[in-house]
Amino acid sequence: KDGSAMAEPAWPILADGKVRYVGNMVAVVIAATIDQARDAAELVEVDYAVLKAAVATDGSDISNAPPIHEEAAGNVCFDWELGDKAATDAAIAGAAHVATLELINQRLIPHAMEPRSAVAEYESTTDQLTLYCTSQGAHAQRLLLGAFVLHHPEHRFRVVTPDVGGGFGSKVYPYAEYAVLCWAAKRLHQAVKWTSGRSEAFLTDAHGRDHVTKVELALDTNGKFTGLRVATKANLGAYLSAFAPLVPTFLYATLFAGQYTTPAIYANVVALFSNTTPVDALRGAGRPEATYLLERIVDVAAQETGRDPVDIRRINLIPADAFPYQTPVALLYDSGNYEVTMDKALGIADYAGFEARRTEAKSRNMVRGIGVAVPIEATGAAPSHIAGQLGARAGLYESAAIRFNATGNVSLILGSQSAGQGHETAFAQLISDKLGIDIDNVDVIEGDTARSQMGMGTFGSRSLSVGGSAVDKAMDKIIAKGKKIAAHLLEASVDDIEFAGGDFTVSGTDRSVNIGAVAFAAYVPHNYPLEELEPGLEEQAFFDPTNFNFPYGAYICEVEIDPETGVTEIMKFTAVDDVGIIVNPMLVDGQVHGGIAHGVGQAMLEGAVYDSDGQLLSGSLMDYTMPRADNLPSFNTDTTVTPCPMNPLGVKGVGEIGAIGAPVAVINAIVNALNPLGVKTIEMPATSQAVWQAIQQAQA
Structure with a gap:
């Protein structure tokens, strides 16, 4: 809050002389079989000098504990604020009633149906590195691992994500194990596989939540909210994971208005390093924490002022005619x-x-x-230029490509990544509904950097609103080109061509041609305006939202x-x-x-x-x-x-x-x-x- 930069200590792939949490990798064993690897791992001896731990999951003061990182004085990563402190302090000082509550949003451990797993292989003659991993976005893995960790050329680094087995946020991030596998495959010139056990996942998969908070809500004599003040200690664990700085800040405090018209809000978040597994985004990522403190303090206020919990909410809800509504904490609903x-x-x-x-x-x-x-x-976090201002090293757009085959079926190639949400159904429905293609004739392809354009994957409930919008834009391009082809086939003006239900029709007539026939003409251009259009029927689009939804x-x-x-x-x-x-x-x-x-x-x-x-x-x-x-x-x-x-x-x-x-x-x-x-x-x-x-x- 004083303008100083947050502490960003390096996170070595293997512990560099200091183990900062239980689960921190210290050695790698590679063997022909899993049993051999486990037996060999039992032979590894590490000479540990025990240090005093700083845990802080209960909000205890660890400012005087031994430093976890030398660059983080008092084990503080950052001290951050949002909102109008003076206005909020004044609202609380002049309130008819102030409800106060101290609460803990406890640390959670993600449990996807399947633990993480990966295989890396390397072809030395072409310098081609391929990583198969259970991630929530193949392109993000390639970008972050290739550019910032492995320094392997992006065009020679392929990431493939098959069925993921669930994610809940924990499979978004590049993990040290993936970097080790890639290094080992290049070193050994053969494929190397690793699969996490469930007990291992408890220690190594990014945890979630872990906030200790004091919240104060000011009310006037009519029960209207006049101010909200929040002070949070956020435990980040031993290192900064990918989204860790955003979760207790811009994904958290910006939601403190909730559905209410509270005019003054102030948040102060102190983020701490501790000797625990790193914390990152877990289903909701800051928003469950924000909703929890807000809806708890509203109930406390109702109880203390003798009001019904529904009534106190009703008189403070943002009315329907107030939208778009600018909150005091940055968001425009x-x-x-x-x-x-x-x-x-x-x-x-x-x-x-x-x-x-x-x-x-x-x-x-x-x-x-x-x-x-x-x-x-x-x-649907957005837009990309705001992400850049916040220090993100990636965009927030999504990509989609639609490729018609000559026989009229469709390949839909996505930058997003299903982790069990049903993308194969929902995205195919978009194609079927708008282009009139039988849903069984739509093949949804995702999770392969060699087959799809750059996309950011699945997190923050963004797939349909961002990825689906990219699909919609690509469909508009398909229809626009299809109208030109149909106009040629029907000997009509492009301006007279309408499209609905899979058919291009000359307006005001019964003359029409199906999109399948248009696709065939595009790939078998015997009767085709080659002087005006390239053959083929394939389009791609990117969508970068201008705001959240x-x-x-x-x-x-x-x-x-x-x-x-x-x-x-x-x-x-x-x-x-x-x-x-x-x-x-x-x-x-x-x-x-x-x-x-x-x-x-x-x-x-x-x-x-x-x-x-x-x-x-x-x-x-x-x-x-x-x-x-x-x-x-x-x-x-x-x-x-x-x-x-x-x-x-x-x-x-x-x-x-x-x-x-x-x-x-x-x-x-x-x-x-x-x-x-x-x-x-x-x-x-x-x-x-x-x-x-x-x-x-x-x-x-």
């Missing part, structure tokens, strides 16, 4: 109708009938609670708790989201359901635990609890539709909104249930033990 979405969720959840259900639960010696949250997020929702969770045991059951969970125009409702439902499950896991079950020596105590699925089917209810999901004006499809991101809104809806419900027992707040994960202990402490 393009569109929204928040009250309609919230009212739809309230109706589905039968919010009005909750008190009767609470009374019935009490008759069974159970306590029941209801929690409300109205999340918003910024997806802003999906939002209303989430309502209802829980029932046994006060004798602390066991908590989610009885109902309602989520109404506005993700703009919906291309495939089933894929949207799948993403929302998965996000809610992820959020419930954070709220009630998950949490990375380190001891004071920096040892990860929750280093296996025996110690780190993941949500199971029996932890989850049947979700009631629905949508409202406010088209996004910032892209040609009118779509918004959907992959993360569930993980953003669910944690705080669950915690608000649990606290609401426990309020009559004297419990004012509870930290995540609200396990049965934590709930029982909170009850005992409140009643002691």
